[in-house]
Each structure stands twice: as structure tokens, then as C-alpha cells.
Amino acid sequence: MAEITYAQAINDAISEEMRKDPEVFMMGEDIGEYCGAFGVSKGMIEEFGPERIMDTPIAEQGFVGAAIGAAMAGMRPIVELMFSDFLCVCYDELVNEAPKLRFMFGGKVSVPMVMRTPSGSGTGAAAQHSQSLEAVLAHMPGLKVVIPSTPYDAKGLLKTAIRDNNPVMFLEQKQLYRTKGEVPEEEYTIPLGQADVKREGSDVTLVTYGKMVRMCLETAEALEKDGISAEVIDLRSIVPLDIDTVIASVKKTKHLIIVHEAVQFCGFGAEIAGQIADSEAFYYLDAPIxxxxxxxxxxxxxxxxxxxxxxxxxxxxxIVKDIL
Incomplete structure (x- = not known):
């Protein structure tokens, strides 16, 4: 395995899929010579040219709409939004067009489009460039929502997303771009809707995704010094959601804490808590979720x-010590 950055893993996934499938192309603001705001598309315009690495105007509503049309016509566009906050500019395309068209046309068309975008805080980008909006996206039927935490997951999940015949939101936490991890040189994919137990434990379950995975793992190491064994589950995608892995863990540890970077009020953690409360795992809990x-x-x-x-x-x- 090679040790590469999260950004390079995303670059590799896109490049490999573009070499295999001429219908795959990428579009977005400053992704050509400038290589994107976080350098993810470095070297790609030299290999694939401006016809497939397309710089767009500062007009998210326009180029996201163009990508939807291209997908309906048989292409497989990958759209890069410079910041996830700009989802608000093209919200109509993302909630009223892309996820609904397959249903409205009775399955005669599909929208195989991936929307990649840097998400989250931690870079000093302030209020309009630091939000985590995954709960808003997950609420929309027809959209898949993927949030990888490691280079390995980012590459495998992105390949799957590119090959999917549905619109997929692919959220990349900004602070993860320079993190490194081992990635196989051979071909691999990761199914959407398959959580990963990043660390096994017996006393408490920490369910999380994205940047918070690393924080939860570091927390689990600190808790171990106090004799507390924490299991860390990385959801990897929230739509589709692998609730079965969470249920199995909660039945084992009897304690559940959900951690996410997004605002807690009406956040995705409430959905997980609700599903656990509705499941057989509820009767195994020794403390409130x-x-x-x-x-x-x-x-x-x-x-x-x-x-x-x-x-x-x-x-x-x-919180862990409180519920234990």
C-alpha cells in the first residue's frame, strides 16, 4: 500500500474513473490551472484537457443545472463546489431537480452525478465558508450523502459514487485534505451504506463520521487510560444509513453517544437517536442516548x-464519564 493524502486519494479516484469511462468529466470554479481551492485536481487538466476538466463561471445555479442536463443525456459529471456553503446558491437544482427527475420520468432517465464539496470548519474561514449542511441534504429523498474520513475510504467511496446512477453528495472535510493514510494500489471500491467499526470496544459506542472520526479515536485512546473501552463507528455515508451496525454495537456496549461537527439542533444525530429508540437496541441501553x-x-x-x-x-x- 502507498501512503497518500486524502486529497490525492480523491484525485486518484477521479483520474482512474476518467481514464476508464470517457463519459466522466469534472466541472467547477478554478479547478483547471488553479487546481481547485484545496489543490485536489492538481495535474488533471494537463492529462485530460479543458474539455473534461471544465472551469466554470461563478454561477453555481447555472453549472449545477448544466451538470444535471449532461447526466440526463448520458454523461457522468463530477461537480466541484468551492465550499459546501454554496449549496444554498443552487439549492433548487439539488432538491427539486436532481433527486426527483428519475421518479418524475418513471425511471426512463437517471441522473448519475456526483457533487463534491469541501465541508466543515477549522480553517478560519468564518460563518459563510465553514458550515456542515449534511442533515439538510439527507432530508431530501433521492439524494445519497457520503462523508469519508480517511484517504482509503475517500477513494473507495468516490469510485462507487461516480458509478452510481443516482445523484450523490460527496462531502470532504477541509482539514482532512492533508491527512495521510494507506491506500491500495490495486482497484477497489467501497459500497455506500456500509459503516466501518474503526475501533472495537465494550463500554460505550461513539457513532460519528467525517473529521470527527479522528477526534473520537483520539478520545477513545484517552479513555482507555481510565479503563473505559470505547467503540468507534464511522458511518461513512448517512444516506444510505447502516443502522444495523450501530444497533449491534449498542446491544454490546449498552451506551450510545453520537458526535458530529454540524449544529446539534436538528442535526443528523437526532435521526440516529430516533432509529435506535425505535429498535430492539433501545431495551439494551443502560443510560439515555x-x-x-x-x-x-x-x-x-x-x-x-x-x-x-x-x-x-x-x-x-x-459525556462518556457522565453516562457511565
Missing amino acids: KRLGAMSVPIPFNPTLEREVGPTKTKIID
Whole structure:
């Protein structure tokens, strides 16, 4: 296995799929010579040319609509939005067009489109460039929502998403781009809707995704010094959702904490808590289900305040010790 960055894993996944399938192309703001805001498309315009690595105007509503049309016509577009916050600019295309067209045309057309976008806080980009909007997207029937946490997962999940015949939202946490991990050199894919137990434990289940996976793993190591065994589950995708893996873990540990970077109020953690409450795992719980997300405030520019708004290892540890 080679050790590569999260950004390189995404680049490799796209490049390999573009070499295999001439219908795959990518479009977005400054993704050509500038290589995107986070350098993900480095070297791609040199290999594939401007016809397949297409720089767009600053007009998300326009180029997302164009991608939907291209997908309906048989292409497989990959759209890069510079920041996930800009989903709000093309919201109509994402909730009223892309996920509904297959149903409205009785299955005669499909929209095999991937929307890639940097998500989350931690880079000092402030309120309009730091949001985590996955719960809003997950609420829309017809959209798949994928949030990888490692280079291995990013490559395998993105390949699957590109080959999927449905619109897939692929959220990439900004602070993960430079993280490294082992990635096989041979071909592989990861099914959507298959969670990964990143660490096994017996006392408490930590369910999470994206950037919070690393924080939960670090927290689990700290808890181990106090004799507490924490199991860490990385959902990897929230639509489709692998609730069975969560149920099995909760039945074993009898305690559940859901951690996500997004605002806690109406966040995706509430859906997981609701499904566990409706399942047989509810009768195994020895304490109430707990959620930990961000405060209901715009993300501050001040780095100290930015860190305090979201989950921290200290906050997770306090909740774990409280319910135990």
C-alpha cells in the first residue's frame, strides 16, 4: 500500500474513473490551472484537457443545472463546489431537480452525478465558508450523502459514487485534505451504506463520521487510560444509513453517544437517536442516548471561539464519564 493524502486519494479516484469511462468529466470554479481551492485536481487538466476538466463561471445555479442536463443525456459529471456553503446558491437544482427527475420520468432517465464539496470548519474561514449542511441534504429523498474520513475510504467511496446512477453528495472535510493514510494500489471500491467499526470496544459506542472520526479515536485512546473501552463507528455515508451496525454495537456496549461537527439542533444525530429508540437496541441501553454537535451559532472567525463552538475531546470525555 502507498501512503497518500486524502486529497490525492480523491484525485486518484477521479483520474482512474476518467481514464476508464470517457463519459466522466469534472466541472467547477478554478479547478483547471488553479487546481481547485484545496489543490485536489492538481495535474488533471494537463492529462485530460479543458474539455473534461471544465472551469466554470461563478454561477453555481447555472453549472449545477448544466451538470444535471449532461447526466440526463448520458454523461457522468463530477461537480466541484468551492465550499459546501454554496449549496444554498443552487439549492433548487439539488432538491427539486436532481433527486426527483428519475421518479418524475418513471425511471426512463437517471441522473448519475456526483457533487463534491469541501465541508466543515477549522480553517478560519468564518460563518459563510465553514458550515456542515449534511442533515439538510439527507432530508431530501433521492439524494445519497457520503462523508469519508480517511484517504482509503475517500477513494473507495468516490469510485462507487461516480458509478452510481443516482445523484450523490460527496462531502470532504477541509482539514482532512492533508491527512495521510494507506491506500491500495490495486482497484477497489467501497459500497455506500456500509459503516466501518474503526475501533472495537465494550463500554460505550461513539457513532460519528467525517473529521470527527479522528477526534473520537483520539478520545477513545484517552479513555482507555481510565479503563473505559470505547467503540468507534464511522458511518461513512448517512444516506444510505447502516443502522444495523450501530444497533449491534449498542446491544454490546449498552451506551450510545453520537458526535458530529454540524449544529446539534436538528442535526443528523437526532435521526440516529430516533432509529435506535425505535429498535430492539433501545431495551439494551443502560443510560439515555447522548448527542454532541456544534452550538447553534454561526461559525466564528476567531480561532479560539471556532474551536469552542464544536465538539472537543474534553466534551466527549465528560459525556462518556457522565453516562457511565
